[in-house]
Structures are given as C-alpha cells and as structure tokens.
Amino acid sequence: MERILGLNHSDKNMQMLCDNIPGGIFKCLFDEELTLLEMSAGFLSMTGYSYEEVEHDLHNSLRSLIQPDDLAEALKTVREQLKHGNTKEIQYRLIHKDGHYINVIDKGTLLVDEKGRQAFYCIVIDITREKKIEEELRLSLERYQIIINQTNDVIFEWDFRNNAFLTSNTWEKKFGKNLPMPAKGFDNILLHPENSPINPNDFDEVKSCIRDIQARIPYIEKKLRLKDVSGRYIWCKMRLTQKFAPDGTPLKVIGALSDIDREFQKSQTLKRKAEQDALTGMYNKITSHSLIRSYLQDKPDEVSALMIIDIDNFKSINDTLGHLYGDAVLTELSRVMRRSFRDADILGRVGGDEFIVFLKGISSVDNARLNAEKVLRLFSELRSKGKIDTFISCSIGVALYPIDGEDFTTLYRSADHALYQAKKEGKNRYAIYGSQSLRHLYPKSSPQICSETEIETPADTTSEKAEILEYIFHVLYNTKNLKQGISAILEIVGRHFDVSRVYIFENSDNSLYCRNTFEWCNEGVESQLDALQTVSYEDDLGGNFLANFNEDNIFYCSDITKLPKLQYELLNKQDIKSLLQCAITDDGEMRGFVGFDECRQNRLWTKGQIDVLVLISEILSTFLLKRRASERYRRENDGLMSVLDNQNAWIYVIDPETMEIRFLNKKSRTSSSDVYTGRHCYEVFMNRSEPCVHCPAAHLTNKCTSHTVDLFNPRLKIWFSAEATTISWKGQRSILLTCHDISRYKI
Incomplete structure (x- = not known):
C-alpha cells in the first residue's frame, strides 16, 4: 500500500510538472487519425479545447487539429526521420478552436505502450511569434537584397x-x-x-x-x-x-x-560654356585672367610672356562690312591662333577685338619676339590665303615675367603700356615692355618710356555673366551645406538681374504636385515660400501647366494676364507681372523648375539674359538632383538597416568557405566588444577555435538551402535555435544565420 501511495504521489508530481511546462505534451497512436490518448493542460490551453471537446467534437483525432496543407509534408518528414531512429522533430500548424493557426515545433519519440501499440510521446512548443519574426526578417532581407541588385x-x-x-x-x-x-x-x-x-x-x-x-x-x-x-x-x-x-x-x-559619366560630362560642358567665349571658343576674360593668376601664384622658376593683341581699326570693319562679317573675321583669327600656339599656352578673348596670349616657360626675350612676329604674320596672311577680303592687322603689347611684373596685375599693366606704344607708333607692330623702357618695337622705332596712364578697354557684359557663372560653380563645388549654397546663389542672381523673386520648385515623387523649396525675395517683395508647399498641377494649375514649356524647357511669359484662368489667379495672388521659368529635368522627365519673377512691371527678357538664366538653372538642377538622389538612397538604406537592427534575433552573414562574418545586425554587433566583420563566427559567438560540429551551415547543399538546429551557446549560456539559409550577399554566395533565444523552451 505504501508503494502504491508513493507511486500515486510521484505520478501527481509528474502530471503537475507536465501541465505547467511551456507548450504542451500529448500521447497519440501512430494510426490514420493520430488518435490522442493523453493530453496535458498546456496542450489543451494551446488549442483552446477542453478534454470533453477533444473527445466528442474531434473524436480524439490529432489529424483534425493539423492544418490540412501541412499534414502530408509533416507525415512524410516523420517517416523519413523514423528510418534513422525512433525520434521525430517537425514543424506544422495547429488549428485553434477559434480558427487561427498556431505554428509549433513537435518533438517526439515513437514507443510501444503497455498494450503493444505504437504511440508517439510528444512535446509541442508554440513558435508562432518566432515564425512571424522570421518571416518579417526574411522579407526585410529580401527587400534589402532587391535594392542592392537593382542599384x-x-x-x-x-x-x-x-x-x-x-x-x-x-x-x-x-x-x-x-x-x-x-x-x-x-x-x-x-x-x-x-x-x-x-x-x-x-x-x-x-x-x-x-x-x-x-x-x-x-x-x-x-x-x-x-x-x-x-x-x-x-x-x-x-x-x-x-x-x-x-x-x-x-x-x-x-x-x-x-x-557619374553623364552628370560629369554635363557639368564639364556647362563649365566649358561658362569658361569659353561663345563666338571664338577661346577662354573668356574672367577665365583667362584666373588661369594666368593661378599659374603665377606658384612663382614658377622660368621666364613667361604675356601678349595683349588688339585688332587695328576693327570698328570700321563692322561699320562698313557688317557685324556678321566682323564675327567671321574674329572666328577665323581665333582658329589660326589656337592652331599656332602650344596646348599649355593660355589663349583668351578679353574684349570685342582684343585677345590675350600667355606663353609659359619661354627660353628668352627672343622667344617672345618670335611669337609676336608670328602673330603679325598670321594676320597678314589671312587675306593672301583668301580667308578674308580685306586687310587685317593688329598691334601687340608684350610683357615678361618676372622682369616686368611678378603678379598678374603688374604684368598686365606692363603689357597694356606696350600695346599703347605700339598703337601710338603706327599700329601693325609689337612692343616689348622693359622695367625702365620699351626695349623693342617692330617695325623699327625709337624706344620710349611709356606714361603711367593705363589704357582702359570697354566693359564686357559677357564677362560679367561669366563671372557670375564662375561664382556659382565655386559655391556649389565647395559648399558643404547645399541649402545655404543654393540660397546664396539665388540672391546673387536675383540682385545681378534685378528681379523681384528667384525660387526653385521640386516635384513630388509621383509628379502630381510641386512645392517651393528655395526662395530669395528682393526688398519689398513678399515671400511665397510657406504658401506654396503643396501646389497641384491638376487642381491649382489646370492640368496643362507643363505645356507652357517649349522644346528647350523654357517658360517665358512677359504678361501673365494672357495665361489660363487658374494659372493667372495663382500667379496674380503673388503680385507677379511677368516670369521666366526653366524646367529641372532628369532622364527627360520634368522634376521641377527654377523661376524668376518680376512683380513691378511687365518685363522683356533679352536673349542674352535668358541664355544665362537657363545656364544657371541647368547648373543648379544638376547639383540639386544629385543631392536629392543621394538623400533618397541614404534614407532607404538607413530604413533597411533599421529594420535589421530592430529584430530580436542574432542575424549575421558568413562566408561559407572561411566562416568569416560579412554582416552583423545590431543585436549581433553588441553581443560582445570583440564581435565585428572579418572574424570567424565560431570564435566570437561560440568561443571555439574551429567550426562548430553541429553548425546548421554544414547541412546546406544545392538541394537543401535551409536547415535549423538547436544549440547551446557556452559564451552567452543560452539555448538558441539557429537557422542557416543560403543567400547571395553582395553578389557572393553566402550563408544567413538567424538565431533565436529558446532557453525558455528547454526542459
């Protein structure tokens, strides 16, 4: 009796233990219905049924509790595992009484019970939450890889x-x-x-x-x-x-x-446009002066020469033969001059009929003289070779570095004095300046000391515009704050062209809306920045606003009263009289526009002004689109990394050959101070000197691309479920390891 009472007490303790462990325990026959013989309270709680409901409603059938889509695969896996022993470990979904699914791990042993029947003794653990996390992680990694593949x-x-x-x-x-x-x-x-x-x-x-x-x-x-x-x-x-x-x-x-080839080539083209004289293709005044200054700032240990070349009586050519003929003369002269000097020399058109040539590293004064004589011959040969129909000559002033000046300003003044002397002596000749006197005049003439009066040339409006463009390039290439840089440029452009308002609108991702992102307003002009943050092309602008832009992506309106009603009403609220807008395009699609408003009067823009403003808009567009794309990619990347870093699992990627870590999420990185990419995973996570014997990665083949095992981590002193999956990481075959803490499931 004492033995019976002892066994009864032991049985109650065992029953209480079984009823209180995480998950559930059951015994079922290995028959067609997987007939349930015994069930723990945990199993019943997991499925939502009572003992009576399992008996009367389900007829003790475990089969009726298993999701039908999972049943065949589960039974197939069990039979395969029983070929190698009497244990099984499978995953499937149970159907809860209320209809939702429960993902479970089923671990069991097949034994013969007291009645001689084959029966499974099983433990099931609810892994629904872990499965959900795994699926979310898989999708996150898949999105991350898709983005990498698509970039x-x-x-x-x-x-x-x-x-x-x-x-x-x-x-x-x-x-x-x-x-x-x-x-x-x-x-x-x-x-x-x-x-x-x-x-x-x-x-x-x-x-x-x-x-x-x-x-x-x-x-x-x-x-x-x-x-x-x-x-x-x-x-x-x-x-x-x-x-x-x-x-x-x-x-x-x-x-x-x-x-960045297209972007680079476009910026180089824009830069060349800003640096070159439009008619001759030579450097313009600002650029040629800047290049010479930069060269002289390095204090070269060699003699150089600066030549100022002025066409004699060019005004009479324009007056008698016309400006088109005069332009043809300038074009031909520039062509033969560019062909006659070295690539290293600096050639520029610095005025209507004035050129500059800087000869680097000449051997002597004689070398400067020979080059000046060569230019005179080029001019005289144009008519003899039938290039032009009239006699053309020039006067040249030459100054030598460092004899006649060690900086650009002094050197230019010296060459200009020499040019004055050549003109005074009858033109069609050159003069070489000396620190005390003009040393050489051609044709023969008595050297004279020049007066200190500098000869000024007419202001060149083209050069002023080039100076603005040079400033814009300087700001954009050197600014670390794009917003401040663009704002500064808008102000400079607005003040130079004396407009009421300069602004940039950028389209939404779907191009249905645009918003005012940058704005500069002249004195007394009211800002519209806050009021124009969501402008609908359809509702606010009538749906046909883009038709205003011509084939050159320019919208020029000298009188807004001629615009369609909705467009006029929106612009009139801003007190606009006339405007000029240049489209921002990317791969042929409009992404916004740069605009210039005039609120004081109806303004007529000249072609020269329009050309410069369009060029400025293209420059701003190039940099703005580049920065916006960079910001977009950074946000997407940060978002994907945030998803990985917020997973409650150790996630890392390894090289299948060396087991070196290629990627770590935050939980993995912070698990220890010595965990970083490049180390072996078994060293940092398992405190081993060689690969783990039961590593799930060892089971992966071309047919088996995923495998899961439970392992004990001696370093962290926890049990974890480790799933290895074959993936492509940055174009290389890799293995993704996802490890979940399952210590609470271990008995």
Missing part, C-alpha cells in the same frame, strides 16, 4: 589579408564579362596596367587612394575613368569605407562605384 552602383570589397577583390554582379552589367576586374586589389592594377579597366591617366588617383588607405583614412572618395561594356571610358565616383581590427590594423575596404 546601378558596383559594390566591391577589397580584403587586405587575402589580397582579394570581390565585386557585385553589377560589375558585369556595367563593364562586361570580358573586362577583367582587379581580382587582387588596386596594387595589381599598378603592377599590370595593360590589363587594367582603369584609364592609365587616372593611375595617380589610384596611387593617391592607396596612400590614403595606408594612412588609415576611414572614408575616401575619388573620381576616375573605367572602361565600360562598350569599351568606352566613363567617369565613375569611387567611395571607400575602411574596416579596422581592434588594434587599428586595416582589414578590408568596402566600396561603391557610381556611374
């Missing part, structure tokens, strides 16, 4: 320890299959330049990049040219971020190559 940037990694250079599959899309990638890093490019995809002229940039890496600079940005799939060199921006070991030793570089 046009080439992502690459340079591993210093293995001297390996790995790239994303976008390399092949951009540069082709046959173009060799720098498989052993940038060092190999310099050792074998003949096989390099990089333009040889940019090797200095590569050397500079290597020096920066060796100097342990954490972020590096360079521009260089790479040969694309068609064999053409295109401009790319290379951004590098270094990864370091705890002792500061560089481990690897993660980088991105962005195709």
